[in-house]
Amino acid sequence: MSTDTDRRRTILLVNPNTNADTTDRMVAKANMVLTGTGFRTVGVTAARGPKMIVEPQALENSARWAVDAAMVGIDRYQPVAVIVSAFGDPGADELRSRVEIPVIGIGQASILEAAQDGRRFAIATTTGLLADAMNDLVQWYCPTGDYAGLWLTEGDPLTLAQDTTASVSQLGSAIDGAVAAGARAVVIGGGPLSEPAQVLSLRTDATVIEPIPSAVRKALAEFSVSECSSTRS
CATH class of the missing domain: 3.40.50.1860 (Rossmann fold)
Structure with missing residues (x-):
């Protein structure tokens, strides 16, 4: 008790x-x-x-x-x-x-953290069908933020969730695209994606934001x- x-x-x-x-x-x-x-x-x-x-x-x-x-x-x-x-x-x-x-x-917390101090930020995620919902969150919580957009992985999100190596590879490519667009912080859009996010935070100059x-x-x-x-x- x-x-x-x-x-x-x-x-x-x-x-x-x-x-x-x-x-x-x-x-x-x-x-x-x-x-x-x-x-x-x-x-x-x-x-x-x-x-x-x-x-x-x-x-x-x-x-x-x-x-x-x-x-x-x-x-x-x-x-x-x-x-x-x-x-x-x-x-x-x-x-x-x-x-x-x-x-x-x-979603709220990670978007606000990514956008702090006016920095340009983006989202990388495996769940492409939720793209509109994620963009809506940005508009709701950070309507004046310097949002570079949403970058998506390829393949089935359920499969990627079970394969950390593939998730790291796919999300890494998404982060690269966001950084090329000027993002200084990239949110990994998904609660169960902490493990690949932690690996990727060591592989890029951008700040990788883990939602949890x-x-x-x-x-x-x-x-x-x-x-x-x-x-x-």
Whole structure:
């Protein structure tokens, strides 16, 4: 059973995909970022939907299941913040209307981090059918940003998700295209793509933005702000 101290320092990660193994990997990545902070991440997985969201209808449908999973997790863990860990941020807006703690989408966080200080940025992703949804996120969260555009890999995203070597090769080519267009930061558009993103960050002069660490950093920042506000009031 969690103690009150555990709960006060818990961040809930919601996986809108139904693959529990993916949830575990994303939670592990988040907890690496939290090392030494006194916080922890716990994960919940959507009960229904695809194992990996790769097309617009699945993204739209996943919102309700993400919200349901999040509400169960919030009731159980009493977290200080929630991370919606699919790049289209499904269900994030509804959650914000239902809870008072920060709700961070990994798309939101990584786009804002990539665009900071006015730098030119781009997105590289394996899920080409979600291109419009990703471009819409940029317009929503960063309408005046210096956006170089979206670069896509070739081949089936489900296959690439199981093959890190192929993902590194394909995403590397996408990053090269973005850098050639002037991007100084490139977001890797997908929560389960942290491993290839980490490899690629060592192979390019551009800053490679991993969505989950971005979301964790934003959650910590928002928690710190809310703590200061609460102390002063």
